[in-house]
Amino acid sequence: MIFPLLALLAVGVTVGRVFITIILSIVTGWLLGYLALKNRAFENVYISLSEVLESVPVISFFPVVLIFFVSDIGGFLGTQLAVIFLVFTAVVWNIWMGIYQAFKTVPENLNEVAENLRLGFLGKMSKLYIPFSIPRIAANLIPSFADAMFYITVSEVFSVGNSNYAVFGIGSLISRLTTLGLYNQALYALGILAVVVVFITFGLREFASFSVQRYGLDTESSNKALRRGRFRIRYSAKVSNAIAPVSKLARYVTRSKTVPVDVDEEEEKVRQWGKIGIVIAALFLLGISYSVFTVIRSVSPQTWSFLISSTPYDLVLIGIDYMRVGVISVVSLLIAIFVGYWLSVHERTERVVIPMIQTVASFPAPAYFPLLYGATYPILRPVLGGFTSEFYVLLLGFISTFYYVFYSYWMGIKNMPKEYWEVMDNLNLTFWQRLRRVVIPSAMPYIVAGLTSTVNSAWGGLAIGEYWPDIYDGRTLEVHQGLMRELALADSQGKLALVGWLSILFAIVVVIYSLFFTRKLMDLARQKYVAEEGIYAA
Numbered sequence: 001m002i003f004p005l006l007a008l009l010a011v012g013v014t015v016g017r018v019f020i021t022i023i024l025s026i027v028t029g030w031l032l033g034y035l036a037l038k039n040r041a042f043e044n045v046y047i048s049l050s051e052v053l054e055s056v057p058v059i060s061f062f063p064v065v066l067i068f069f070v071s072d073i074g075g076f077l078g079t080q081l082a083v084i085f086l087v088f089t090a091v092v093w094n095i096w097m098g099i100y101q102a103f104k105t106v107p108e109n110l111n112e113v114a115e116n117l118r119l120g121f122l123g124k125m126s127k128l129y130i131p132f133s134i135p136r137i138a139a140n141l142i143p144s145f146a147d148a149m150f151y152i153t154v155s156e157v158f159s160v161g162n163s164n165y166a167v168f169g170i171g172s173l174i175s176r177l178t179t180l181g182l183y184n185q186a187l188y189a190l191g192i193l194a195v196v197v198v199f200i201t202f203g204l205r206e207f208a209s210f211s212v213q214r215y216g217l218d219t220e221s222s223n224k225a226l227r228r229g230r231f232r233i234r235y236s237a238k239v240s241n242a243i244a245p246v247s248k249l250a251r252y253v254t255r256s257k258t259v260p261v262d263v264d265e266e267e268e269k270v271r272q273w274g275k276i277g278i279v280i281a282a283l284f285l286l287g288i289s290y291s292v293f294t295v296i297r298s299v300s301p302q303t304w305s306f307l308i309s310s311t312p313y314d315l316v317l318i319g320i321d322y323m324r325v326g327v328i329s330v331v332s333l334l335i336a337i338f339v340g341y342w343l344s345v346h347e348r349t350e351r352v353v354i355p356m357i358q359t360v361a362s363f364p365a366p367a368y369f370p371l372l373y374g375a376t377y378p379i380l381r382p383v384l385g386g387f388t389s390e391f392y393v394l395l396l397g398f399i400s401t402f403y404y405v406f407y408s409y410w411m412g413i414k415n416m417p418k419e420y421w422e423v424m425d426n427l428n429l430t431f432w433q434r435l436r437r438v439v440i441p442s443a444m445p446y447i448v449a450g451l452t453s454t455v456n457s458a459w460g461g462l463a464i465g466e467y468w469p470d471i472y473d474g475r476t477l478e479v480h481q482g483l484m485r486e487l488a489l490a491d492s493q494g495k496l497a498l499v500g501w502l503s504i505l506f507a508i509v510v511v512i513y514s515l516f517f518t519r520k521l522m523d524l525a526r527q528k529y530v531a532e533e534g535i536y537a538a
Contacts, residue, residue: 007173007189011196014156014169017087018148025092025144026137029099030130034121037103047100048511050093083167086155090460091148094404094453098140101449102133131215138211139411139446140453142204143403146361147457149197150400174367190367194359201358212415299497307501314505317483321466324482325458328394332402332454333447340410341439354410361403366464369396374472389479397461401454408450412443448521456510463488 036043106128114124148155156171166172170193177186299307343350373392381388420442424434440447467488468477479485483506490498 003185007192010168010170010173011193014171015196017084018145021088021091022144025095029096030125032096033099033103034129036100048514050096079167083155087148090151091144095137095140095144097452098136098449099133101445102136103129105445106132134211134215135411135415138208139408142201142358143407145204146403149362149364151460197362198359201355201362205355205358208411303497314502317481317486318506318509320481321462321483324394324397324462325455328397328401328458329451329455331398332405333451336406336409340406341413341435344410344413365396365399370472389477392477393462393465393479396465397458400461401457404453404457405450408446409443412446413439416442
């Protein structure tokens with residue numbers, strides 16, 4: 001087969017896997033988000049598990065699952081399912097978190113209207129929750145696609161212990177070409193991938209703009225907003241298509257007698273959803289318990305003694321990596337706040353810069369990062385000295401995750417009600433006043449969702465960068481200390497017991513983090529920083 005056609009086919013297969021998982025992520029996210037909204041117990045389990053599964057690198061956290069796919073199922077089907085599962089884990093979490101965050105921040109006014117109209121599950125989903133979540137989903141599609149492409153080398157070419165597996169796709173094709181030293185053909189394949197990525201990111205960007213216009217907040221004509229030379233918000237605000245079905249019904253309700261709500265019936269509905277949530281949470285816990293039991297049964301007492309004795313040092317390694325994640329997250333947030341706002345008010349530049357950033361972010365970093373490392377190492381080594389490896393690890397982590405908070409914040413600004421922009425202009429607010437008093441508070445739910453995904457996804461970059469043998473010209477990129485380094489070494493040496501133990505410790509820390517940090521931020525964003533509530537209050 002002619003090589004360009006082979007490369008194009010490989011790109012098509014890879015992209016097809018990504019979009020299948022994106023569709024599955026959205027549909028399941030709607031259902032799970034609604035369950036989390038209706039049942040507190042399920043919400044705790046759902047958010048905690050999402051945090052854990054998003055944060056822990058999939059290769060290290062799911063050895064038992066991968067063994068099930070490639071050994072118990074086996075053959076072509078088992079390997080394909082393993083690859084789809086790995087791509088799914090790279091795509092699903094931030095979409096689920098975005099949908100959950102959107103459901104949590106639906107204005108109370110609309111919830112009250114839906115309850116007064118006695119809408120059922122399908123009615124609430126089709127007329128309220130799904131439309132309201134579309135802008136948040138659109139904000140996460142581009143980074144989800146980018147994240148999936150980033151992890152393509154670990155999904156189409158992966159290892160379990162000392163065994164390696166691969167399926168056909170652009171990731172495995174580029175890996176094979178570079179292994180054989182066919183760098184020209186590898187660059188050619190990257191060029192074809194770049195063209196496809198450009199078209200896809202352009203389409204996703206157009207969908208994001210469409211979702212804001214179709215499902216965001218709009219304004220009435222300006223002549224209705226101005227009366228006697230004075231701007232009046234109450235005449236400029238209207239509920240747009242995101243809440244159009246419910247808002248039309250709400251206007252009907254205001255003209256007619258309110259439908260009485262049967263309190264007992266509503267409580268029974270809550271109890272029913274609660275039972276469903278408890279069952280699903282129990283199934284999650286049962287699956288985890290079975291996996292833990294399988295691991296415990298296969299590990300000798302001597303190995304357990306060693307693992308337990310090394311726990312204090314392992315916790316120190318987790319703390320070191322959390323500091324790295326903190327640096328990456330703070331830098332990403334600062335860049336997002338200033339660059340995202342600047343681009344949103346300079347539309348011509350935005351039309352050029354955003355697609356460029358989207359394209360670069362969608363490129364699998366493991367494919368080009370070795371070339372970047374080789375070109376810059378001789379220059380940076382004399383300047384950074386012993387901090388050189390640390391810099392490259394932080395850079396790889398930044399490349400792998402900055403776009404989450406950037407795109408989420410940018411979409412939050414684009415989805416700001418027009419009335420807020422008019423108020424800022426009428427009051428002649430300065431740049432800092434606009435950011436501090438209006439823009440950042442209005443986009444806070446988007447910031448929380450994006451920052452959560454940024455923190456959780458930064459671990460993937462650390463997992464690849466903290467120990468990368470033969471990254472370029474025989475050099476090995478390696479830090480002195482870090483949990484991801486220990487996981488990579490243990491996995492490469494086939495020490496699955498150590499991999500499982502480190503992953504369990506990490507999972508416990510992530511659960512604590514999600515309960516005491518992520519949930520608090522989500523609740524704060526819902527209670528104090530919902531931009532749409534300002535429109536209704538006006």
